[in-house]
Amino acid sequence: MAAALEIADLSVVYGGANLALEGVTLDVPEGGFVALLGANGAGKSTTLKAISGLLRFENGQIRKGHIRYMGEDITRMPSHQLARRGILHVREGRFVFPSMSVEENLEAALFARGKRGPALAGDRYEEVFHYFPALRERRRSQAGYLSGGEQQMLAIGRALFAQPELLMVDEASLGLAPKIAAEIFAILKQINGERRLSILVVEQNVSLALKSAEYGYVLEAGQITEQGDSDTLMDRENLSRRYLGGA
């Protein structure tokens, strides 16, 4: 399948000197589901920030390499422009607006797509609530009162509301009970299958991510050290123990 996202030989530095990524090359096929795995500090979040134009807010910069989306060079493209192209990044930490309702949080996604974004429509809610029924029941609740799992669902639902082509999710499972985390990954897989949007997840929990993703890359100290089909990676002896300290 043709690559939707192509990253080639990407190096990123923070503060002009601290090398966080070194020669990272990875592809996300059109309609594919790819996981970027690795321990704390390996550079996973930095990779997503480099794609979605957020490095500049953290004194980071792309030193070398390029990023293409559907054949177009998007290296260093500002995040609002990327969002208009349908490249959406659900950041680590479930950024929801706590004093706004679930519905208002979803509507906020329309700003991301700008004037060229799709018009507000009731079936947009239906789509999000179809995948995340728990949000339907809480649609008028303040987001700050939702559980951690529901807030993560809302963060993903908000991105979905903007009708992404490429959805990137950073550490969806962080701090969630295993059952809830598994539910969220199963929903991501369902969305990927039904909507045929491309998905790139960053995850420390290898087995969880590889159950949903088709392909995985392992980052270690800013470099890709392993890659392969999910089944192959899962079978590799002690993968999770080696990279995740026994997770």
Ligand code: ATP
């Ligand atoms: P985590 O799961 O902890 O987020 P990660 O794999 O996503 O880990 P990154 O957050 O991408 O890792 O960090 C990669 C490296 O870059 C680490 O050494 C980290 O200390 C460094 N780093 C990250 N953000 C900054 C920043 N804003 N300024 C300086 N160094 C940073």
